[in-house]
Structure formats: C-alpha cells, structure tokens
Amino acid sequence: MGSVSTARTTLRLGAGAGFSGDRIDPARDLAEHGDLDYLIFECLGERTVATGQARRLIDPNAGYDPLLDKRMRAVLPHTTATGTTVVTNAGAANPLAAAELVARTAAEVAGGPVRVAAVTGDDVLEQVRRHNPVVWETGRPLSEHTEELVSANAYIGADAVIPALELGATVVITGRLADPSLYLAPLAFEFGWQASDYATLGAGTAVGHLLECAGQLTGGYYADPVTKPVPNLAHLGFPFADVRADGSAVFGKLDGSGGTLTTRTCAEQLLYEVGDPAAYLTPDVTADFAGVSFTQVGPDRVAVEGATGGIRPDELKVTLGFRGGWVGEGQISYAGPRALQRAELAGDIVRQRLHEVHGLATENIFVEFIGAGAAFRGLDSSSDPHEVRLRVTAQAASFDAADAVGWEVEALYTNGPAAGGGARRSVTEVLSIRSCLIPRHLVPTDVHLLEVTV
Incomplete structure (x- = not known):
C-alpha cells in the first residue's frame, strides 16, 4: 500500500475538522503551533455528500464543502511555511472544482509553492446503475425503485490517496474518502505499510478513528456540566497524535487550549459509531478494537495501543441519493x-x-x-x-x-x-439517503495534480 518516503520514527497528525460545519480557529492554531507533519480535515457525512450532489445539480462548479475556502485561507499560510501536508475529503461531490478553488486560494495566501491533488473515482453513479445492487433499506434491487437516483458515492480508502502523496502533493482533496482513511493514508505512505499488513493497518485505523471527529476527542460532545465537566469549551483545542511505525500513538492537544484529553474521552470516541468493535469494516481493513488500551501518560496526553485488524472487505459501501x-x-x-x-x-x-x-x-x-x-x-x-x-x-x-x-x-x-x-x-x-455495496474492482480512482507557483 505505502512506499517509504523518509526514514521516520514518528509522525504527527493533527485533526483540523470533524464535520462540515466545524470551527476553523482550532485548525489554524494547530497549523501555526502544532509542529505537524499532516493536518487532516474530515468534512463529510452521508447527508453532506448528498447535499453536495444537490448543489452540483444546480451548479456544475459547486458541490464541495462550503467552508473550504475559509479553511484553506486560515491554514495555508502556516502549512506552506512549516511543510505540513493537508489532506481533506472536503471535495465532497466535486473534488476537481474544489482543487481548482484551493489552487486559486493558495496563489493568494500560500507562503510557497503548492501542489494540489484531486482524487476522483468515488462517484460511481453509472457503475451502480449497471451493477443493480440490492438497496439495504428496502431489500430490493436498485432497478425496482421508482425514485430518481441522482448520486452514488463509494467509500474509497487510503490506497486512493497514496498515489497523490507519492507525487509530492502538499494539499490532497478527495470526495467520499472514508473518515479513518484520511489518517491512514499518510501513515501507510510515510511508514511503508503494505496492503496485506492488516494488523498494522488496523492500528492505524484506530488512530484515524480517534482523531476523525476532532473536538470530540478533547471533550466536545463528551461534556456534561455535572458528571463530566470540561474546561474552556469556548476555546476547545483539537487533538493531534504522535504515531510510531507500529501504529501505536500518543494523543495530545496544544498546551493552554480548552478541553480535556483523558482515557475516558478516548474510550467514548473509540466506540463512536462502531457497531462491533472487533470487526469495524473500512475500505482498508476489518479493524479490531477489542484489545485497545489507553494509558494517561501526562496532562492531556494519552497513549493508545492494542488495535489490530483482518482482511479488508471485497465490497465497498456506497451512499445513494434519491430525489425525495x-x-x-x-x-x-x-x-x-x-x-x-x-x-x-x-x-x-x-x-x-x-x-x-x-x-x-x-x-x-x-x-x-x-x-x-x-x-x-x-x-x-x-x-x-x-x-x-x-x-x-x-x-x-x-x-x-x-x-x-x-x-x-x-x-x-x-x-x-x-x-x-x-x-x-x-x-x-x-435527497433520500440509502446504501448498498458494490465490488471494489468497479471503483477505480485517479489523481489530478495542479501546480501553484507563489
């Protein structure tokens, strides 16, 4: 899966967003003060990608995250100065248009040359129509549904992003990339993890899953004023992770930022949206979180280890959007x-x-x-x-x-x-949201590179 880019012993990944409408100032703080190797923005949910498709139906040049320009203006001056690579699925329904926007923004605000890569291929509308899969929610083949199908986006994995990193991209924009894959791709690329090394990929997926919701790991959504008080939520700091080559990691946040990072916040996030912790299906691996342990190693510092994994699924999940x-x-x-x-x-x-x-x-x-x-x-x-x-x-x-x-x-x-x-x-x-599966060989991906000279 990966090819070693440098002789690294640890890699620092920062969480810049956990959803489309997330705050921007904590990401700017990480970009400026976090000493990051990668800054990751997770901006997609099933409804947000469908909403992007709805905007694109009205305007072919739209469909990406509405806050993308504001996010990039806030962080690119710092990431280009520090050599931090940005990876995001904020391309939503239109990664190519998103990459062009970021290239224009970078030309105005970046502190150095920028290589913007758009990863495409998650839009599988035609493949789904031909394959005619069973729709989960109804148990019937797609062809039996009378509503108009207007979008179909497959959850692609880390292997779609690694070619962009191999080309030296400093900003990578994708569509429906799976949330933990945003983080797994840089790890696999930098450490040279192979596609068949499921145990290590499972460990890396745990890191990505813990970081993917950003402020949830540092006390957001966790907080209760009586049973689980969290200080200074108005200035909640987003987390980062120092990850070793074996997939183990220590999580932290910027000193002085709001929030709290403890074994309890980590345990809640680990189980967030996970049906079976021993068999968490992703495009990259069947992750196994059953043996994960957390250790408080300092104020707002938590070590994690014990995640593993098994063979990846043969099929990819697809989010379908019907006119409703x-x-x-x-x-x-x-x-x-x-x-x-x-x-x-x-x-x-x-x-x-x-x-x-x-x-x-x-x-x-x-x-x-x-x-x-x-x-x-x-x-x-x-x-x-x-x-x-x-x-x-x-x-x-x-x-x-x-x-x-x-x-x-x-x-x-x-x-x-x-x-x-x-x-x-x-x-x-x-847009009514439903789901199905299609074979992964029906989802080829590609990389489009834009050079920005400042």
Missing part, C-alpha cells in the same frame, strides 16, 4: 399559562388545513412540541411548560405544496390560539 421531493417547515412559539394546550390546538389546526385545503397526506405531516417532550417521541409529558415551540414539517411532491406548511403556521398569528409569536418558515429539497 420537498420538505416544508413552520415554527411558532407559545408562552405563559396553558402554553402546551395552545400549541397543541395550533398543531391540530395546521394539520387539518394541510390535509383538507392543501391536499397533503396526513401520514406525511409531523407535529412536534419543542420544550414539552419533543426529544422523547411517544412519551407523554407530565409537566406544564412555561413555553413551547410548535414545529410542523411535511413532505410534499412540489415546492408550492411544501411552502404551504410554513404559510399555514405563519397564518396562526391571527387565525389561531392566543399569543403566538416568532414564526419562521422554510422549504428544502430532499
């Missing part, structure tokens, strides 16, 4: 005595009008009472809340039908219960 119509939403607040009863009456009015006047099916109309048990669906609330926010959503086949939802909620101002206020409305086109 439109969703309309309306919200309005009620406060004071009997707030919940007034909100319930308002919800009944809107539900009835959406069905009888606008023809929406009742099973596609959803009413929530935020502040009165909305997060505990199906459970009755015994409290008498002082304020309740009514939220009505409905799925419809057209924009106009979906727009009726917010319209009817707003009309409650003078046509509904007393003292409603703060109405808001929106309409959003929906």
